[in-house]
Amino acid sequence: MSGRWSRWIHRWASPPYFYRASRPWGRVFAVVSFVAIAIGLYGGLWLAPPDFQQGNGFRIIYVHVPSAWMSLFIFVFLAVCGLIGLIWRIKLAHAMASAAAPIGAAFTAITLVTGSLWAKPMWGTFWVWDARLTSELILFFLYLGVIALSRSFENQQTGDRAAAILAIVGAVDVPIIHYSVDWWQTLHQGAIFRGNPFDGHLHTTVAPSMLWPLLVMWLGFMCYFGALVLWRARSEILLRQLDTGWAREAVGAP
Amino acid sequence: MTPRRQRMFMLAAMIVAVGASVFFALRALHGELLYYLTPTQVAEGRAPTSGNFRLGGLVLPGSVRRRPGSMTVRFVLTDGHHSIPVVFTGVLPDLFRPGQGVVARGDLVKGTFVANEILAKHGPGYHPPGIHSRYNAPHIPGSLPGGTTALVTRP
Incomplete structure (x- = not known):
């Protein structure tokens, strides 16, 4: 890895630096997410025309997709964090994964529930x-397995590594989900984006x-994730490092 | 070898091993994990000889017949190469219409598919009314893209 990248990564991987420097980024993500979701919902629920066959019922697409x-x-984020944590032993990567997993589980639950209602x-x-x-x-x-595994050991490090391995191995499900509608005959319709972006x-x-509100909603959801994962990761590293001087100082403990 | 390289190799080996086993598992499952069979697949003898299975295809335009005063409907399911007449008594999904994709569950009785459940399989196209899109109808494997519009106008 070249020097500049390496320095940048090591600076951000330091918990006290991350704790301080991520706060403004979290706020930026939160503001963009709020604005994008507001515009996306207005565009999706009011401006977009009804669908030729589903009428107004198609509008759940703006949450589901x-x-x-x-x-x-x-x-994929969990798997990448897991790889970084396992190979370079960067503890912050495990804290990020730990912060992100419940958010991902919630989005998956929303996908399943809205899909079912649709x-x-x-x-x-x-x-x-x-x-x-x-x-x-x-x-x-x-x-659920990643979340449970990371909390199943007395030793946080063991839990982190076990969860990271499950995330890396489990990531094989991601392309399977994406291509499932092409590889097998399914009731679910095919993808709304086709071909190769490259x-x-x-x-x-x-x-x-109908498409632009969908993309704006996606931007809003990405930024929502960005804001939430930084906020949760900040709490996570505080909790994990409460016995260190900087963390006690950060929470105002003597 | 540094410990970091060792960990990289271990993980790379693990990913290759998992990837390879999943690849072969998926290859074995290709053409097996089918939620429904097309009329062509039924003609090839892939349907079970007894018991229920699911038949998927497009509702052939002009083939829908309703028996007056009853909930019974007859139509032809096609993939463009083979067609199977279907009879169903019950509530059809709102999206049921000529040219629409349909997955019916039931069994074949003397060449007619007696369905006890009908689900709609719509295409991935979303647009306002009045626009023609080749994605209006779902893609049924083996059929022509563009759905039954392409089927009926085919020479």
């Missing part, structure tokens, strides 16, 4: 055991007037 993207993104009026059933729904449900259990053949199945 960004949540589903977040559920996949956050699991499926009943449109498909005619709350649940089917097709490859897409089943692999997303497995992702939810993987999140060769210029990316196209979408959603009309532009």
Whole structure:
């Protein structure tokens, strides 16, 4: 790794520095997230036209699809944190993963619940055991497994490593969920983005007037995750390092 | 080898091992984890000889017949190459319409699929009314893209 990157990473990996420096970033993410979700909801619920076949019922897409993207993104985030924590022994990476896992589990739960509520009026059933729904449900259990594993050992370090390995191995479910609708015959419809973004053949199945609020909602959800994970990670490292001078100073303990 | 390199190799080996086993598992499952069978797959003899299975396809436009005064509906499910007549008594999903994708559960009785449940399988297209999109109908494997519009206008 080149010197500049290495210095940058090591500075941010220091808990006291992270604790101080992440606070303004958390606020920026929180403000952007609030504005984006407000615009996205207004665009999705009022400005976007009704769908040709689902009428107004399609509008649950503005929560369901960004949540589903977040559920996949956050699991990849856990796996990357796990790799960094295991290889470079950066404790902050484990604290970040620990902070992110419940947020990811919540987005997965939102995906499953909104999907179920959407499926009943449109498909005619709350649940089917097709490859897409089943692999997303497995992702939810993987999140619960990561959360449980990291808290199952007396020694935090052992828990962190066990959870990191499950996150890395479990990340194989992410491409399976993404490609499930192409690899197998499912009741769930195909992806709304198709093609390869790198060769210029990316196209979408959603009309532009309906698509932009979806992308704004996704930006809002990403920033919401950014704000929440920094906030939670700050509490997490305080808790983990309460026996150190800087942490006691930060919480105002003598 | 530094301990960090060792850890990198251990993790890389683990990822390769897990990746390879999942790859072979998925290859074995390819074409097996099917929520429904298409009329062509049924014609190939892939449907169970007894008991229920799910049949998926597009509702052939012009084939929907309702028996007056009853909840019974008859239609033809097609993937463009093979078609199977379906009979169903009950409440259809709101999205049921000619050209729509449908997954029916039931069994074949003398060439007719007697369904006891019908689910709608819509396409990934979302747009206001009045726009034609090739994503209006779901993609049924083996069928032409564009759904039944492509099927009925096919030479």
